[in-house]
Amino acid sequence: MSKVSITINGKKISCSPEQTILDIAKENGIFIPSLCYHPDFCAKGTCRVCVVEVSGKAPLFPACVMRPVEGMEVFTDSKKVKEARDTTIDLLYSQHAKECPDCCQGNSCDLNDLAKRYGLKKNFIHRKKNRKTYKFANAVEIDGSKCIDCRNCIDACAKIQEIKYLELDRNGSEQEVIPTTDPEIDCIYCGQCAVHCPVNAAREQSQWKEVEKILKQKNRKKTLVIQFAPSIRVSIGEEFGLPYGEVVTGKITTALKKLGFDYVFDVNFGADITTVVEAKELVERLNNKKAVFPMMTACCPAWVKYVEFYHPELIPNLTTSRSPQIHNGGVIKSYWAKQKNINPKDIVVVSIMPCTAKKFEASREELFIDGISPVDYVITNREFAKILRSNKIDFAKLESQENDDVMTSYSGAAAIYGSSGGVMESALRTAHFLVCGDNKSGVCSERIEFTEVRGLTGVKEAIINVGGKELRIAVANEIRNAKKVIDNLASYDYVEIMACPGGCIGGGGQSIPTTPEIRKKRMEALYKIDKGKKIRKAHDNKGVMDSLEWLENNKIDHKILHTTYVKRNKNK
Amino acid sequence: MSNILDKIKKAGLVGRGGAGFPTALKWEAVYKAVTHDKHVNCEIIDQKKIVCKINKMAGPDTIKNCYVVCNCAEGEPGVSKDGYIVANFIERVVEGMKLAIEYLGAEKGYLYIKHYYYEENKNRILKAIKNNGLTDKLKIFLKPIEVGYIGGEETAVLNVIEGNKAEPRLRPPYPTTSGLWERPTLVNNVETFYNVSLVAHDEYKGERFYTFNGQVKHKGVFKLAADLTIEEALKATNNYPNFSFFVQVGGDASGEILNQKQLNKIATGAASITVYDLAKHNPEKLFLSWLRFFKDNSCGQCTPCREGTRNLVDIIKTKPINWKVFMAVIEDLAVSSFCALGGSVPIPIKSYLANIKDIRNK
Numbered sequence: 001m002s003k004v005s006i007t008i009n010g011k012k013i014s015c016s017p018e019q020t021i022l023d024i025a026k027e028n029g030i031f032i033p034s035l036c037y038h039p040d041f042c043a044k045g046t047c048r049v050c051v052v053e054v055s056g057k058a059p060l061f062p063a064c065v066m067r068p069v070e071g072m073e074v075f076t077d078s079k080k081v082k083e084a085r086d087t088t089i090d091l092l093y094s095q096h097a098k099e100c101p102d103c104c105q106g107n108s109c110d111l112n113d114l115a116k117r118y119g120l121k122k123n124f125i126h127r128k129k130n131r132k133t134y135k136f137a138n139a140v141e142i143d144g145s146k147c148i149d150c151r152n153c154i155d156a157c158a159k160i161q162e163i164k165y166l167e168l169d170r171n172g173s174e175q176e177v178i179p180t181t182d183p184e185i186d187c188i189y190c191g192q193c194a195v196h197c198p199v200n201a202a203r204e205q206s207q208w209k210e211v212e213k214i215l216k217q218k219n220r221k222k223t224l225v226i227q228f229a230p231s232i233r234v235s236i237g238e239e240f241g242l243p244y245g246e247v248v249t250g251k252i253t254t255a256l257k258k259l260g261f262d263y264v265f266d267v268n269f270g271a272d273i274t275t276v277v278e279a280k281e282l283v284e285r286l287n288n289k290k291a292v293f294p295m296m297t298a299c300c301p302a303w304v305k306y307v308e309f310y311h312p313e314l315i316p317n318l319t320t321s322r323s324p325q326i327h328n329g330g331v332i333k334s335y336w337a338k339q340k341n342i343n344p345k346d347i348v349v350v351s352i353m354p355c356t357a358k359k360f361e362a363s364r365e366e367l368f369i370d371g372i373s374p375v376d377y378v379i380t381n382r383e384f385a386k387i388l389r390s391n392k393i394d395f396a397k398l399e400s401q402e403n404d405d406v407m408t409s410y411s412g413a414a415a416i417y418g419s420s421g422g423v424m425e426s427a428l429r430t431a432h433f434l435v436c437g438d439n440k441s442g443v444c445s446e447r448i449e450f451t452e453v454r455g456l457t458g459v460k461e462a463i464i465n466v467g468g469k470e471l472r473i474a475v476a477n478e479i480r481n482a483k484k485v486i487d488n489l490a491s492y493d494y495v496e497i498m499a500c501p502g503g504c505i506g507g508g509g510q511s512i513p514t515t516p517e518i519r520k521k522r523m524e525a526l527y528k529i530d531k532g533k534k535i536r537k538a539h540d541n542k543g544v545m546d547s548l549e550w551l552e553n554n555k556i557d558h559k560i561l562h563t564t565y566v567k568r569n570k571n572k
Numbered sequence: 573m574s575n576i577l578d579k580i581k582k583a584g585l586v587g588r589g590g591a592g593f594p595t596a597l598k599w600e601a602v603y604k605a606v607t608h609d610k611h612v613n614c615e616i617i618d619q620k621k622i623v624c625k626i627n628k629m630a631g632p633d634t635i636k637n638c639y640v641v642c643n644c645a646e647g648e649p650g651v652s653k654d655g656y657i658v659a660n661f662i663e664r665v666v667e668g669m670k671l672a673i674e675y676l677g678a679e680k681g682y683l684y685i686k687h688y689y690y691e692e693n694k695n696r697i698l699k700a701i702k703n704n705g706l707t708d709k710l711k712i713f714l715k716p717i718e719v720g721y722i723g724g725e726e727t728a729v730l731n732v733i734e735g736n737k738a739e740p741r742l743r744p745p746y747p748t749t750s751g752l753w754e755r756p757t758l759v760n761n762v763e764t765f766y767n768v769s770l771v772a773h774d775e776y777k778g779e780r781f782y783t784f785n786g787q788v789k790h791k792g793v794f795k796l797a798a799d800l801t802i803e804e805a806l807k808a809t810n811n812y813p814n815f816s817f818f819v820q821v822g823g824d825a826s827g828e829i830l831n832q833k834q835l836n837k838i839a840t841g842a843a844s845i846t847v848y849d850l851a852k853h854n855p856e857k858l859f860l861s862w863l864r865f866f867k868d869n870s871c872g873q874c875t876p877c878r879e880g881t882r883n884l885v886d887i888i889k890t891k892p893i894n895w896k897v898f899m900a901v902i903e904d905l906a907v908s909s910f911c912a913l914g915g916s917v918p919i920p921i922k923s924y925l926a927n928i929k930d931i932r933n934k
Contacts, residue, residue: 043742049875123897172872
């Protein structure tokens with residue numbers, strides 16, 4: 001495609017006519033503010049915050065949809081632009097809650113940042129202050145008093161997931177985002193609405209306050225354990241200005257110890273447990289002529305909720321294996337509690353998850369062990385950042401610390417759980433071992449990397465040889481892609497589904513912004529961790545195998561490692 | 573009948589929905605979009621007729637090729653010519669649509685019409701469709717009452733027909749290349765189709781429909797020469813007031829305000845002329861009625877219109893009026909709005925302040 005020449009604020013730029021002015025400006029270091037634009041969606045051009053002046057034209061044009069033509073002269077900061085833009089942003093800013101002390105974005109959402117940048121004063125009446133907050137289970141909520149009607153939440157729900165749980169009610173200034181009353185549609189708690197909201201109106205139902213309260217208790221009687229998910233280590237740094245995809249495992253350990261948690265555990269340990277349990281089940285199914293196929297992963301709680309509500313007929317397909325955070329919590333409250341001689345009831349387990357649906361998962365009674373939940377609190381990556389900020393911990397400057405607590409060892413297979421395809425790849429590594437043992441010749445020739453299941457593609461398919469058995473596999477991320485796999489179910493033997501784009505690295509509890517480019521960097525970082533590990537297979541993690549053996553010897557392996565699913569009605 | 577497009581060009585027809593876009597250009601744009609479409613193979617026969625065959629290999633959504641929509645859903649207060657045309661010339665309108673459908677080889681035509689207009693003229697409309705042999709091709713689509721003024725905006729009409737929320741679409745793509753179900757679509761006003769029919773029979777005399785309102789003796793719709801000045805139009809209908817007055821031209825909400833000395837120009841937009849008594853009117857009440865109309869009819873998509881119109885109503889109701897903030901919002905609407913609804917809010921306000929009285933100084 002031939003290039004065109006334009007000027008932006010007098011600067012000569014050669015660009016492709018396919019690009020938008022917003023992208024061209026960004027590439028050339030020229031700031032154009034925007035709110036409703038998100039690279040995951042087609043530009044809507046509705047917030048009108050990114051308007052620019054084009055010489056010779058009376059109206060302003062939104063840079064997010066405007067494309068260059070030869071000789072175009074664009075101005076991003078003319079008097080006309082400034083005046084209109086300030087009014088537009090103030091109109092929105094006036095509809096956003098006055099104070100945001102509890103905001104996980106620390107008073108620095110996109111809108112507040114712009115208002116500060118342009119010195120806006122809220123000249124208009126806050127008509128939305130009495131708007132309702134809609135809560136979806138214990139996972140997600142939408143606060144109408146903060147909403148600026150950008151509709152990104154609706155796009156996330158309808159276009160990424162094709163769930164369409166969020167709707168627009170009424171018109172004009174009366175319009176409001178509401179959950180649908182359609183009895184056939186329910187929320188899956190994925191939180192994609194939240195991670196796409198520029199003003200924290202759609203957000204997690206936070207638990208950081210409860211966690212802080214326990215942290216600050218004097219003479220705390222309970223043992224406070226914190227565990228963090230595979231993908232947190234490649235994204236929390238972003239909250240403190242570190243580059244996208246920088247691995248900060250050691251800093252997380254330092255920060256959590258500094259905050260006062262008694263023990264810092266790694267959900268990667270739990271991921272290795274999950275892999276071993278799930279791979280075992282896969283091999284068992286393969287050896288059982290009556291077994292249900294395809295077997296499907298179930299470590300994504302939004303996907304599990306989707307199956308339970310929309311496709312209960314697929315419940316027998318789901319692996320009975322619990323998820324990494326629940327495995328880890330269960331092992332902490334049994335195996336580890338025994339070793340430490342602590343009553344499991346006196347242990348509080350907090351998870352840091354890139355996910356909102358994990359909050360719902362932790363409250364599932366099917367997962368309780370002797371009446372208590374393996375995990376007591378779940379906070380998102382954003383809530384973690386909020387706690388760090390409120391405790392004035394300058395995360396970026398922290399030293400890295402080796403974690404010498406038990407249950408922190410992990411294989412490379414665990415590290416990649418945060419990426420779409422990671423669970424499948426880990427399970428295949430171990431399934432191969434379960435079928436072939438130490439035999440590495442012929443059909444058993446060893447394979448570690450399964451690159452065909454990696455990457456951000458919506459549906460990835462392959463035929464994989466596991467010790468002479470040909471497995472037809474599919475890996476999908478985003479529910480809209482899961483639907484394609486469900487429509488074609490007879491073609492597969494083993495299926496991995498993650499509800500969020502790219503898997504947990506694009507989760508609903510991740511740092512904002514989360515864009516295709518950022519997801520890619522986080523994903524690459526996970527595979528880098530895997531590659532750098534000496535142990536790449538879950539079953540080679542000695543700590544994991546020891547704990548599993550202990551559970552088996554004590555005959556509690558089933559109740560700690562496996563679960564059941566139920567057909568769910570709306571709002572249940 | 574010789575080439576309809578040539579006749580339209582020769583007559584210089586322009587769209588009568590209000591924007592005045594040259595009709596021939598629009599028809600040609602749709603024609604080109606259809607013929608360039610990879611899903612549809614079109615042949616031009618004898619330079620007159622286009623025959624399109626659907627390329628069945630291209631996928632299931634190619635069953636459709638292109639559409640013709642007649643917009644008969646005027647929603648602006650003070651404009652009632654669409655209803656008048658339906659009541660008096662529906663046969664001609666349907667013929668105009670038929671010419672468009674034939675010219676483009678369109679899959680279907682939609683008569684997008686206000687409920688009330690349809691109910692009042694149901695038998696005549698159905699008869700006209702039957703007489704033109706369009707029973708299978710031309711569908712009647714009743715404009716839902718709740719979609720209001722914005723439900724008449726060209727691209728909002730397309731959304732409504734598709735079953736979506738009544739909101740204007742981003743342009744480009746224009747309906748001519750991507751309209752109904754992303755297919756090339758010709759959307760013309762009911763008066764435009766009427767004129768096409770006249771042109772086809774060489775009966776077009778360069779006239780248009782005016783609506784007279786307000787403090788006039790003879791309210792209603794009149795057919796007069798399209799190039800009359802406002803003053804001439806008032807006089808021709810014996811509506812020229814004998815008191816001091818001003819007019820609003822092109823709609824009682826979005827129309828421009830002109831004083832008695834400014835009537836030497838042609839009526840624009842939907843050609844409504846509403847007369848106000850200069851001595852008896854209340855400017856703030858007038859402003860409020862405009863602004864309330866815009867607020868109630870804003871679709872809610874873009875910030876300046878959704879938030880701006882609402883705040884303008886609040887500001888004008890709160891004494892003393894904060895004119896500085898008021899005008900900042902007006903300017904924002906003028907340059908930043910998504911569609912013409914928001915963009916037209918400043919028109920009556922600014923023209924009143926400039927042409928009648930600057931009430932900000934009182």
